Amino acid sequence: MNTHFASSPSEPGPINPDWTIAQLLEWLSDDVRQHDVTLQHPLARIEALLTGARWARTPSTVALIRSIAAAVRDDPARGSIRISELSPQQAPRMSERIPQLA
Structure with missing residues (x-):
């Protein structure tokens, strides 16, 4: 995958807003x-x-x-959503998460 850098401060850093969630996960698969x-x-x-x-x-x-x-595993269709398409209006409401120690 080609790495792109966002140029605007409102864009999420080195994460390309045109990537799908699946592409983001692929990019994040690098251990570093x-x-x-x-x-x-x-x-x-x-x-x-x-x-x-x-x-x-x-x-x-x-x-x-x-x-x-x-x-994405729970709803595979989420993998095809582009990062730029995410909006607060569509985000489901969930209860507060408390990180668990493994």
């Missing part, structure tokens, strides 16, 4: 990206818009990736 703290804020925004989740504490990048992947 899974622990990149600079992705935490954009992933949190994407995850919240996709799942409607609210976290009790700031989730790790890995937890956010797992949540996004679980949302």
